[in-house]
Amino acid sequence: MARCFSFTATRDQCFRLSFSQSGLKSTSTDLGEGTVMHCWVPRRRQQSKPNLLLLHGMGANAMWQWNEFISPLVSRFNLYVPDLVFFGESYTSRPDRTEAFQAxxxxxxxxxxxxxxxxxxxxxxxxxVAYSMAAQFPERVEKLVLCCAGVCMEEKDMDEGMFKVKSVDEATSILLPQTPDKARELVNLSFYKPVKTMPSCFLQDFIEVMCTEHLQEKKELIQALHKDRKLSNLPKIDKSPLIIWGEYDQVFPIELAHRLIRHVGKDAKLVVIKDAGHAINAEKSKEMFRHLKSFLIDPLPPSKFKSEVNGHKAD
Structure with a gap:
């Protein structure tokens, strides 16, 4: 029997309404060769405003991950919030699964x-994907912010015990949950203070609405991130990014943030958000926005633009 009510579908519609009321509109663009990308774009683009592109992580779709940031950012920027390929309404018939292709x-x-x-x-x-854009199209990327993005991980890190999970298959089963128990594992892995009570009926509803489409393709995206990955093959970028990380990130441990700082060099800035896990956009959205604002809108003078941890100088 068909369900009469879906909390997940209703919440998705609320997010859609929120984006629309913020002055964004939903668009789908055919890129050719079987690739279509959905994106939230300004209803009225203003030439006087800078452009800001927000790229989501693994999960439902772009709305679920960026909703808390739209309202405070839309007044300062022409906002573009796409669904990456195989998320939301974006898809491709091409076989490439690399972040370079996504970029x-x-x-x-x-x-x-x-x-x-x-x-x-x-x-x-x-x-x-953002890092790959900066590497492939440096002339198009102005300021770059990387949040809890383990771009400096290597294939050997898993074998050497850096991660909570022991294999790519185990990681995939959690990042793309198909049972309520796996969804609970994902929440526990992603949050420093996870919700204690998560009824199975709500989790199952979320899985059915958000986690079943393009499942095989998403698995291949995760496999492509890990396979044969070596730091020596990671291209250098000419940007000095802001790097934001949760202090207790269990998906991409904070060692990867320090590794990224060493790899990028220059004047890269690291901010570590205390008492936060991987899902800093959900767990510490106000603090994350404060650092985005400082970097993108009202940056510090160059002499003060150093690595910091919650406003304090970092080692």
Whole structure:
């Protein structure tokens, strides 16, 4: 018997209404070769405003991860919030599953939308894509923010015990949960202070609405991130990014943040958010926004622009 009510579908509609009321509109763009990308774009683009691209991580779709940030950012930027390929309403018939391909799709989308240059913020998987955009299209990326994005991980890190999970298959079963128990594992892994009570009926509803479409393709995205990954193969970028990390991130441990700082060098800035896990956009949204604002809107003078942990100088 068909369900009469879905909490997840209702919440998704609320997010859609929230984005629309903030001055964004839903668009789908055909990039050719079987690739279509959905994106929230300004209803009225203002040339006087800088452009800001928000890239989501693994999860439902872009709305679920960026909803808390739209209202405070939309007054300062022309906002672009796409669903990455195989999330939300974006898809492709091409076989490529690399973050480099995702970055090319996003860049192609922005070209189609008439946006030449932009600031880019990527969280988790979206940070992999953001980094790849900065590497492939340096002239198009202005300021870059990477949030809890383990781009410096290596394939050997899993075998050496860096992660809570012991294999890519185990990671995939948690990141793409298909049972309420796996969904609970994901919440416990992602949050420093996870919700204690999560009824199975709500979790099952979320899985059925948000976690079943393009399941195999998403598994391949995760596998492509890990397979044969070596730091020596990670391209350098000419940006000095802001790097934001949760102090107790269990998905991408904070060692990867320090590794990224060493790899990028220059004047990269690391901010570690205390008492936060991987899902800093949900767990510490106000604090995360404060650091985004400081970097993107009213940056400190160059002499004070150093690594900090919650406002204090970091080692």
């Amino acid at each position: 090319q799709c996003v860049a192609g989308l922005m070209t189609k939308l008439g946006v030449d240059t932009m600031n880019v913020v990527g969280i988790s998987y979206g940070g992999f």
